[in-house]
Amino acid sequence: MKLLKDILYGVSLTAVTGDTNVMVNNVHFDSRKVEMDDVFVAIKGLITDGHKYVQKAIDSGVKAIVCEVMPELVVNGITYLQVDNGNKALAIMASNFYETPSKNLKLVGVTGTNGKTTVTSLLYSLFKKAGYKVGLISTIKIMVDDKEYKTTHTTPDALAINYHLHLMNEAGVEFCFMEVSSHGIHQKRAEGLKFEGAIFTNLSHDHLDYHKTFAEYRDTKKKLFDGLSKSAFALTNLDDKNGMVMLQNTKAKKYTYALKSFSDYRGQILEHQLDGQLLKIDDNELWSKLIGDFNAYNILAIYATADLLGLEKLEILKLISELDNVDGRFQYFISKEKITAIVDYAHTPDALKNVLITINALRTGNENVITVVGCGGDRDKSKRPVMGHIASDMSNQAIFTSDNPRTESPEKIIEEIEAGVEPQNAKKTLSIENRKQAIKTACKLAMANDIILVAGKGHETYQETNGKRVDFDDFKEVKAALHDLNK
Ligand SMILES: CC(=O)N[C@H]1[C@@H](OP(=O)(O)OP(=O)(O)OC[C@H]2O[C@@H](n3ccc(=O)[nH]c3=O)[C@H](O)[C@@H]2O)O[C@H](CO)[C@@H](O)[C@@H]1O[C@H](C)C(=O)N[C@@H](C)C(=O)N[C@H](CCC(=O)O)C(=O)O
Numbered sequence: 001m002k003l004l005k006d007i008l009y010g011v012s013l014t015a016v017t018g019d020t021n022v023m024v025n026n027v028h029f030d031s032r033k034v035e036m037d038d039v040f041v042a043i044k045g046l047i048t049d050g051h052k053y054v055q056k057a058i059d060s061g062v063k064a065i066v067c068e069v070m071p072e073l074v075v076n077g078i079t080y081l082q083v084d085n086g087n088k089a090l091a092i093m094a095s096n097f098y099e100t101p102s103k104n105l106k107l108v109g110v111t112g113t114n115g116k117t118t119v120t121s122l123l124y125s126l127f128k129k130a131g132y133k134v135g136l137i138s139t140i141k142i143m144v145d146d147k148e149y150k151t152t153h154t155t156p157d158a159l160a161i162n163y164h165l166h167l168m169n170e171a172g173v174e175f176c177f178m179e180v181s182s183h184g185i186h187q188k189r190a191e192g193l194k195f196e197g198a199i200f201t202n203l204s205h206d207h208l209d210y211h212k213t214f215a216e217y218r219d220t221k222k223k224l225f226d227g228l229s230k231s232a233f234a235l236t237n238l239d240d241k242n243g244m245v246m247l248q249n250t251k252a253k254k255y256t257y258a259l260k261s262f263s264d265y266r267g268q269i270l271e272h273q274l275d276g277q278l279l280k281i282d283d284n285e286l287w288s289k290l291i292g293d294f295n296a297y298n299i300l301a302i303y304a305t306a307d308l309l310g311l312e313k314l315e316i317l318k319l320i321s322e323l324d325n326v327d328g329r330f331q332y333f334i335s336k337e338k339i340t341a342i343v344d345y346a347h348t349p350d351a352l353k354n355v356l357i358t359i360n361a362l363r364t365g366n367e368n369v370i371t372v373v374g375c376g377g378d379r380d381k382s383k384r385p386v387m388g389h390i391a392s393d394m395s396n397q398a399i400f401t402s403d404n405p406r407t408e409s410p411e412k413i414i415e416e417i418e419a420g421v422e423p424q425n426a427k428k429t430l431s432i433e434n435r436k437q438a439i440k441t442a443c444k445l446a447m448a449n450d451i452i453l454v455a456g457k458g459h460e461t462y463q464e465t466n467g468k469r470v471d472f473d474d475f476k477e478v479k480a481a482l483h484d485l486n487k
């Protein structure tokens with residue numbers, strides 16, 4: 001049990017009815033989870049409004065209600081706290097409830113359209129290899145040092161973040177690397193956290209269904225940097241058009257990394273092949289198993305971060321050379337018949353383009369590139385034709401298929417992807433709604449030395465249709481299909 005008054009520390013209250021000197025059990029923002037003596041925080045969501053469930057929470061025995069709008073009838077014995085923003089209040093209360101766990105470790109947030117999972121996961125592995133206890137909050141999983149927890153979001157809700165940071169405190173974790181998505185920032189899931197530093201990877205087209213305009217999307221990402229303290233570091237990609245925008249209003253110490261411009265951390269690509277690339281960073285050569293210009297940026301970002309967090313430069317370079325690809329990010333294998341199959345989480349136009357540039361740069365002769373790709377349902381529709389254009393223009397054959405249709409019609413999504421195909425590329429495309437069949441077809445079409453790219457789902461192990469998830473793993477599917485065809 002905790003004192004309500006303590007949990008409310010730092011929350012700006014506009015009205016209070018009842019006693020704050022009471023003991024409470026837990027904090028929740030979902031009426032279906034509250035129990036006796038909990039606090040219920042009512043949040044205005046996109047689908048429904050938490051204020052509608054205040055009575056239900058009271059029926060379940062809560063002691064206090066945090067709300068933006070006071071109910072007309074207040075119940076005796078319940079404490080009501082009015083706030084301007086329920087999401088913000090929830091985040092501060094979550095941090096207080098777990099005794100500000102972010103201040104007991106060095107927390108680094110990573111934001112940007114692409115590369116967050118790659119950068120956070122690589123930093124987690126690098127610091128583990130350096131002998132530290134490390135935490136990770138990512139799209140793929142949450143790690144409390146060696147213990148793995150499942151996650152449903154890239155940036156979980158404030159209670160889940162602070163709960164896991166608290167577990168990290170208990171386990172003696174010293175560094176935690178965390179993805180900070182634009183939805184997460186907008187819904188204030190990371191509000192009240194004490195960041196040691198923040199990293200910006202890049203900004204390109206995504207989530208324009210949610211943020212409406214690109215400027216709004218950019219400004220949401222920027223808020224992570226605006227909120228940093230003077231002692232924190234803010235590290236940005238200087239080659240990205242919006243790299244410096246992120247640092248405009250930050251109080252933190254500013255650092256830059258780049259491949260093309262003069263920057264604090266400068267890198268150069270000397271050589272690249274399918275199994276890795278040779279880079280030059282700070283006058284030292286470094287071999288990395290991760291390929292593609294985009295990974296050169298990711299490597300520079302982790303090099304700079306490790307340096308800013310106090311690791312020795314030469315040790316960092318040695319450890320980077322030991323790092324493997326992150327699950328579902330340019331994960332590849334070569335079949336008996338020398339067909340290369342690559343599974344990659346490219347689910348945005350920019351990521352797809354980067355991956356195809358990287359693949360095309362690896363071609364040595366007239367081998368074909370066959371791309372299997374789809375776009376998620378209930379997500380930004382405007383990226384669909386753009387991805388259709390990129391896939392068909394940059395591959396010899398593009399097969400459009402389903403990628404988590406969610407509540408939308410898979411055929412309609414595919415039609416929207418097809419709409420971006422230019423007439424001269426039309427004969428290079430096929431549409432096969434069933435992803436398994438699409439992958440099989442790609443494998444049938446492939447000949448020795450060809451490259452198959454299966455894009456969009458990366459590490460995901462499911463296909464989601466109408467709220468139901470069925471097991472599906474691109475890497476297993478493409479491996480099995482090539483094997484069955486004896487390739
Ligand atoms: C669009 C979006 O981000 N929605 C998030 C939002 O849900 P919402 O606004 O729809 O909430 P709602 O259903 O309207 O409910 C409003 C409130 O009423 C409460 N409620 C509801 C019903 C009830 O019976 N009782 C009750 O108390 C709910 O708990 C909630 O507090 O708040 C929920 C609770 O935190 C999130 O789970 C949910 O994420 C949904 C599932 C989601 O798919 N989010 C994706 C888009 C997302 O966040 N993605 C980013 C990564 C994107 C990227 O960068 O690529 C991420 O960080 O994962």
Ligand SMILES: Nc1ncnc2c1ncn2[C@@H]1O[C@H](COP(=O)(O)OP(=O)(O)OP(=O)(O)O)[C@@H](O)[C@H]1O
Nearest residue numbers: 113114115116117118139154294329344345346351
């Ligand atoms: N620095 C980068 N710049 C551009 N593209 C990248 C970069 N790093 C990775 N990618 C591409 O984007 C895909 C997604 O990468 P990653 O999962 O690291 O991004 P993310 O930001 O975590 O995405 P999400 O928003 O879904 O969490 C990769 O599979 C790769 O194709």
Ligand SMILES: N[C@H](CCC[C@H](N)C(=O)O)C(=O)O
Nearest residue numbers: 347375376379403404456457
């Ligand atoms: N974090 C991204 C992941 C997209 C992955 C793709 N496979 C899809 O389901 O759209 C999102 O929620 O938009």
Ligand SMILES: [Mg+2]
Nearest residue numbers: 116117139154
């Ligand atoms: Mg991610």
